[in-house]
Amino acid sequence: KIEKGPLFILQTPNLESQVKPSAALEKIAGEARGETATAENIISLRRNITEDYRRRGYTDISLVMLKKINGNKLLLNFVITPGNKYIVRSFQTAGLNKTNPSNIQNRFRKLIGENFDEKLTGREIKRLLSTGAFSSVRLEKKEINDAELDLTLHLKEAKARGYSVALGYGSIEGYTLGLRYFDRNLYGSLSNLSAVAEITSLGGLGAISLSNPFFLDQDLRLANRAFLINRDFDNYDKLEGGIGSELTWKWGDNYSSKVGLTVSQTSINTPIPKELAGPRNYIVSRLGLQQLFDRRNNPALPSDGWFARLSTSLGLSDGDNTIGFFEVESQFSYYQTLSENSSYALGLRGGFISPSGEAQSLPIDLRKFLGGANTIRSFPELKMGSSFNDNTLGGTEWWLANAEYMHNLAGPFKALIFVDAAGLDSEVELAVGLGVRINLPVGPIRLEYGRSLSQNSGEPGGTFHFAIGTTF
Numbered sequence: 001k002i003e004k005g006p007l008f009i010l011q012t013p014n015l016e017s018q019v020k021p022s023a024a025l026e027k028i029a030g031e032a033r034g035e036t037a038t039a040e041n042i043i044s045l046r047r048n049i050t051e052d053y054r055r056r057g058y059t060d061i062s063l064v065m066l067k068k069i070n071g072n073k074l075l076l077n078f079v080i081t082p083g084n085k086y087i088v089r090s091f092q093t094a095g096l097n098k099t100n101p102s103n104i105q106n107r108f109r110k111l112i113g114e115n116f117d118e119k120l121t122g123r124e125i126k127r128l129l130s131t132g133a134f135s136s137v138r139l140e141k142k143e144i145n146d147a148e149l150d151l152t153l154h155l156k157e158a159k160a161r162g163y164s165v166a167l168g169y170g171s172i173e174g175y176t177l178g179l180r181y182f183d184r185n186l187y188g189s190l191s192n193l194s195a196v197a198e199i200t201s202l203g204g205l206g207a208i209s210l211s212n213p214f215f216l217d218q219d220l221r222l223a224n225r226a227f228l229i230n231r232d233f234d235n236y237d238k239l240e241g242g243i244g245s246e247l248t249w250k251w252g253d254n255y256s257s258k259v260g261l262t263v264s265q266t267s268i269n270t271p272i273p274k275e276l277a278g279p280r281n282y283i284v285s286r287l288g289l290q291q292l293f294d295r296r297n298n299p300a301l302p303s304d305g306w307f308a309r310l311s312t313s314l315g316l317s318d319g320d321n322t323i324g325f326f327e328v329e330s331q332f333s334y335y336q337t338l339s340e341n342s343s344y345a346l347g348l349r350g351g352f353i354s355p356s357g358e359a360q361s362l363p364i365d366l367r368k369f370l371g372g373a374n375t376i377r378s379f380p381e382l383k384m385g386s387s388f389n390d391n392t393l394g395g396t397e398w399w400l401a402n403a404e405y406m407h408n409l410a411g412p413f414k415a416l417i418f419v420d421a422a423g424l425d426s427e428v429e430l431a432v433g434l435g436v437r438i439n440l441p442v443g444p445i446r447l448e449y450g451r452s453l454s455q456n457s458g459e460p461g462g463t464f465h466f467a468i469g470t471t472f
Helices: 024-029 038-057 099-109 118-130
Strands: 013-015 060-070 072-081 087-094 132-142 148-157 161-170 174-183 192-200 203-212 221-233 237-250 255-268 281-294 305-318 322-339 342-355 396-411 413-424 429-438 443-452 463-470
Touching: 024 038, 024 060, 038 060, 038 072, 060 221, 060 305, 087 099, 099 118, 099 148, 118 132, 118 342, 161 463
Parallel strands: 013 072, 087 148
Antiparallel strands: 060 072, 132 148, 161 174, 174 192, 192 203, 203 221, 221 237, 237 255, 255 281, 281 305, 305 322, 322 342, 342 396, 396 413, 413 429, 429 443, 443 463
């Protein structure tokens, strides 16, 4: 029998050390007062103390935690033994064959002459591994006179060049066959070259991109690409080719920003009259900014946390007429585990594109289309909204709301119930549905059926979907 004891509340913890705690650490300790004495809160305090001293150069810190209980109040006493403080004297690399050593040394040069910060060093090592150019990275620390450190980074280079073949199926693209060539360490510069050729049931795609993960030796990722894409949708066909550049920078572990410029030329073929579908041939120039917050526990299979995105862009469409436009898209997703066998997810998305002229003068390929496995699941892909001879016209204002409840069946299999709501211009739709998912490391495989609760004349009563990846 389990008996629930009293709920303990934290007092301001004592920090005992021969080296005075930093002002930031004292502030964290003060803010702990009044918090519940959960294991998570106590572990967080220990971690903050350790990281604070290591950031100041005390790599050998040891910590003893004592406690004193007074009624329902818990007083923690942390006895801190900082150990020796180390300054980084030198840095060098070992094991490089192809990679230019300066590309590594430029990342770690900022450590020399500073207090050794183990967390910062670990973050830099993680970023090197994320390039794919190295299979292993190990840091060797040599103590000099109990006050300085000589650092040697031992790197084992991975096989940088290769190719991959992909075969898949999804509700939108149908069957997909893709071939990709990559070089993750082009000429030893840590730049990533990628060339992709893809054929789907809707058409073909060819793209080549070159990205530099440490542009200007900073935490900036510069990616340049050229692409050619052909798509044969039910309501129109398009051939689009263009070039683009994106600059991404991270502000900590969870927040990133991206600015991008794209110029492309598009040709449209459609049975929809020009006065409804917009120009047939045009050039679009677009400048965009994206803000991203990601606190999901797993981007591929999220079960806890949240995700938020805001994208804004200014563009110019030069076809029969020159039309400027302003576009905003936003998303918020929340994931929560309820028990060992159940969880739920909530999603809100919305946006608009505002042209300088009439909405019908905006090219059809720039409009928003809803319906399908990732939007409102009572409709086939891109089939919601007003139409001309069963060819949907798209819209300029839209929103989506999705709610999902998942229950574990066995192993990676999950049962799902969901509710979808959507709005496109003046039309609003509501749907419910059931589904089965198989969770794989790369994401879920989904088989789902959505049933309309707002069916109008000429609209489907429901639709089956097969898709890979999360809904939102």
